[in-house]
Amino acid sequence: MTETPPRATGEVALVGGGPGAPELLTLAAVTALREADVVLYDRLAPPVLAEFAPQAEHVDVGKRPGHHQLSQSGIEALLITQAQAGRKVVRLKGGDPFVFGRGGEEARACRDAGVTVRVIPGVTSAIAVPAAVGIPLTHREVSRMFTVVSGHAPLTAAELDHLAGLARTGGTLVILMGVLHLAQICQGLAAAGLPPGTPVAIIEQGYSPHQRLLTTTVASIAVTAAEHAVRSPAVIVIGEVVRLADQDPAAAADLHRAADLS
Amino acid sequence: MTETPPRATGEVALVGGGPGAPELLTLAAVTALREADVVLYDRLAPPVLAEFAPQAEHVDVGKRPGHHQLSQSGIEALLITQAQAGRKVVRLKGGDPFVFGRGGEEARACRDAGVTVRVIPGVTSAIAVPAAVGIPLTHREVSRMFTVVSGHAPLTAAELDHLAGLARTGGTLVILMGVLHLAQICQGLAAAGLPPGTPVAIIEQGYSPHQRLLTTTVASIAVTAAEHAVRSPAVIVIGEVVRLADQDPAAAADLHRAADLS
Numbered sequence: 001m002t003e004t005p006p007r008a009t010g011e012v013a014l015v016g017g018g019p020g021a022p023e024l025l026t027l028a029a030v031t032a033l034r035e036a037d038v039v040l041y042d043r044l045a046p047p048v049l050a051e052f053a054p055q056a057e058h059v060d061v062g063k064r065p066g067h068h069q070l071s072q073s074g075i076e077a078l079l080i081t082q083a084q085a086g087r088k089v090v091r092l093k094g095g096d097p098f099v100f101g102r103g104g105e106e107a108r109a110c111r112d113a114g115v116t117v118r119v120i121p122g123v124t125s126a127i128a129v130p131a132a133v134g135i136p137l138t139h140r141e142v143s144r145m146f147t148v149v150s151g152h153a154p155l156t157a158a159e160l161d162h163l164a165g166l167a168r169t170g171g172t173l174v175i176l177m178g179v180l181h182l183a184q185i186c187q188g189l190a191a192a193g194l195p196p197g198t199p200v201a202i203i204e205q206g207y208s209p210h211q212r213l214l215t216t217t218v219a220s221i222a223v224t225a226a227e228h229a230v231r232s233p234a235v236i237v238i239g240e241v242v243r244l245a246d247q248d249p250a251a252a253a254d255l256h257r258a259a260d261l262s
Numbered sequence: 263m264t265e266t267p268p269r270a271t272g273e274v275a276l277v278g279g280g281p282g283a284p285e286l287l288t289l290a291a292v293t294a295l296r297e298a299d300v301v302l303y304d305r306l307a308p309p310v311l312a313e314f315a316p317q318a319e320h321v322d323v324g325k326r327p328g329h330h331q332l333s334q335s336g337i338e339a340l341l342i343t344q345a346q347a348g349r350k351v352v353r354l355k356g357g358d359p360f361v362f363g364r365g366g367e368e369a370r371a372c373r374d375a376g377v378t379v380r381v382i383p384g385v386t387s388a389i390a391v392p393a394a395v396g397i398p399l400t401h402r403e404v405s406r407m408f409t410v411v412s413g414h415a416p417l418t419a420a421e422l423d424h425l426a427g428l429a430r431t432g433g434t435l436v437i438l439m440g441v442l443h444l445a446q447i448c449q450g451l452a453a454a455g456l457p458p459g460t461p462v463a464i465i466e467q468g469y470s471p472h473q474r475l476l477t478t479t480v481a482s483i484a485v486t487a488a489e490h491a492v493r494s495p496a497v498i499v500i501g502e503v504v505r506l507a508d509q510d511p512a513a514a515a516d517l518h519r520a521a522d523l524s
Contacts, residue, residue: 019383023290026280026385030289096389100406104398104506111508121281121390123288127358128383136366138412144362145421147428149407150400159407159431165424166409244366246373 010083012110013090014097016122017041019129020207022048028120029092037087040075053090072102076109083115096124100150100176124148126174129206129235133213134246137172142240145171151178151185151236157192160185164192172239179232183222189238190218199242204234215245272345274372275352276359278384279303281391282469284310290382291354299349302337315352334364338371345377358386362412362438386410388436391468391497395475396508399434404502407433413440413447413498419454422447426454434501441494445484451500452480461504466496477507 013032018024025033025048033039033052041049042062049058059078061070070078075091082089097103097119110117126148127137137146147166149155155163167173167189178185190196196219204212216224218238224230275294280286287295287310295301295314303311304324311320321340323332332340337353344351359365359381372379388410389399399408409428411417417425429435429451440447452458458481466474478486480500486492 016385018288021290023293024288024383026286026288027292028283028285031285096385096393098393098398098400099389099408100400102402104401104503107396107398108506119393119396121286121385121393123278123358123383123385124389127361127386131358131360131381131383134369134381136360136369138360138362139366140364144415145409145411146361147407147409147433149433153406156431158427159433162424162427162431162433165420165427169418169421169424171409171411171421171424241366244370 009116010086011088011116011118012079012083012106013088013118013120014101014103014106015090015092015120016096016101016124017048017092017094018123019095019125019132022051024123024128024207025052026120026122029122032090032120033092035088036090038082039090039092040078041092049092056090072105076106079106079110080113080115083110084113093122094125096122099124099126099148100152125206125233125235126176129203130174130201130237130241132206132211133201133203135201135237135241135244137174137237137241139241139244142244143170143172146174146239147171148174148176151175151181154181154184155188157188160188161192164189164194167194167198167239170240172237172241175236175238177232178236179225179230179234182225182230182236186218186221194218194238198238199240201237201242201245202230202234203237204230206233206235213245215242271378272348273350273378273380274341274345274368275350275380275382276363276365276368277352277354277382278358278363278386279310279354279356280385281357281387281394284313286385286390286469287314288382288384291384294352294382295354297350298352300344301352301354302340303354311354318352334367338368341368341372342375342377345372346375355384356387358384361386361388361410362414387468387495387497388438391465392436392463392499392503394468394473395463395465397463397499397503397506399436399499399503401503401506404506405432405434408436409433410436410438413437413443416443416446417450419450422450423454426451426456429456429460429501432502434499434503437498437500439494440498441487441492441496444487444492444498448480448483456480456500460500461502463499463504463507464492464496465499466492468495468497475507477504
């Protein structure tokens with residue numbers, strides 16, 4: 001007597017890969033990678049996949065020169081067709097999938113297609129990269145709120161006005177993907193009343209061997225960024241908490257150890 | 263010939279424990295727990311410690327009835343004396359240690375005392391708990407920023423004004439520890455111009471078997487919270503992204519699976 005095994009049921013997991021250090025993956029992310037038949041990735045380096053998902057097919061859907069490119073709708077179609085073919089699909093994203101990761105769109109596309117989808121949150125770079133240089137986004141009697149904003153496109157006057165207003169009350173601002181429009185954003189914040197002496201930290205390539213911290217002020221940021229040839233990826237922090245950054249290289253090295261376990 | 267083994271060097275790790283599901287611990291957190299001689303905790307349940315740090319002394323420094331209580335300065339003193347005694351100390355915190363966790367203060371106290379301290383970021387409830395019910399804090403053409411604010415103390419008029427202003431431009435607001443002052447915050451936001459029909463989600467006890475999602479509006483939130491006897495801990499999300507919450511219980515169960523692996 002033989003039995004036909006039940007047909008495998010495909011599914012999609014949107015997995016937060018954290019800020020780049022393999023040790024900052026969650027246990028749930030590692031489990032999902034180990035069980036994956038196929039992994040769609042665009043930001044995390046292949047060594048992570050080799051370590052945690054050696055059995056899976058790896059598809060680079062990122063937009064880098066010389067690599068296979070897929071539009072957002074192409075990525076969503078691939079997630080769906082792979083899951084409908086019965087495969088366990090991991091969509092691996094840097095940071096958290098629901099923070100500027102278009103994870104919301106991908107989850108919706110899967111559900112609209114009747115594909116089971118789950119979300120595995122990750123450690124976001126917006127919080128972890130400042131922490132890597134000793135900057136807490138909140139600090140008693142300094143800041144009791146923080147705003148994370150995409151600098152990918154220019155901000156509107158109303159947005160700049162209220163961001164500057166919150167910063168004046170002590171709120172911390174964190175800008176992701178902001179290198180290109182950094183001067184415009186800071187000029188806009190200053191024009192909206194943010195004091196020019198407000199401290200700014202630029203943390204380039206967080207959780208990599210090339211991590212670099214620059215501290216400056218709102219008034220000087222454009223000059224600082226140009227002088228030091230700041231490039232993406234970088235996390236920008238604006239507010240008094242920047243003064244808590246650890247400038248002691250030895251102590252900073254200790255703080256960075258969580259990133260060095262790879 | 264005998265050698266005296268080198269004296270053990272103590273250190274403190276401030277470890278983010280994530281939103282409560284053991285599977286959302288990072289690999290670095292698990293390693294720190296496994297190597298710990300003593301763990302100071304106040305929010306995560308003892309089962310996590312039994313699983314990942316059975317060898318360590320467990321000290322509950324939380325402020326719950328019938329338990330040992332320590333002031334913030336008492337906690338900092340204990341971290342320092344334990345590390346100075348050569349022990350590996352883990353300070354386990356819910357979520358991320360640098361988001362309303364007083365981690366910045368504890369890191370500073372350790373460094374001021376000459377104690378090596380490192381920070382292991384965690385998955386913050388501010389992002390992960392909304393994700394557990396399908397709410398992305400950012401979503402293309404809906405929201406490109408989010409603000410996380412502590413509702414532990416009443417907000418000022420200036421803060422309410424700019425928070426309402428950002429929400430009007432499409433920004434998402436996330437309130438942690440806000441159950442007690444929920445009515446005051448929402449009345450203040452409405453008075454500052456936030457449209458009364460703006461959607462609100464209350465996610466109670468995220469990543470627990472008792473997780474509950476309530477959706478309402480800014481105008482109705484006080485009534486909703488009272489009718490359903492909302493209690494802490496709860497994460498409150500205000501903004502159009504709330505409309506993306508998954509209301510289908512079956513699909514929601516899938517989304518929650520990351521929390522059920524314990």
